[in-house]
Amino acid sequence: KNGSLPRPITILYIPLLPNAKFRDPDFDPETADFCGTFNDQWTTEQINLLADLASFNLTQEVSRIRDALKVAYKRKRAHRLYEEGLDA
Secondary structure (H helix, E strand, O other): OOOOOOOOOOOOOOOHHHHHHHHOOOOOOOHHHOOOOOOOOOOHHHHHHHHHHHHHHHHOHHHHHHHHHHHEEHHHHHHHHHHHOHHH
């Protein structure tokens, strides 16, 4: 059994998207000039706006993140038990 199955992994991708419920519902990091790839000069306000949006979006997804972590834990546990020959 050892080495016969790849180790399961879980990746949680939380994109930085606009959010109509955010304090600045019109802010879209995809179209904001200061969020451009080659911009290396940011104001404190711009940094705070971007960080606040990321934080806000993350808090909006806490229950889905918890659910995904529970699924990942159960999958990893099942894999470990299988590898140890403890599955029934």
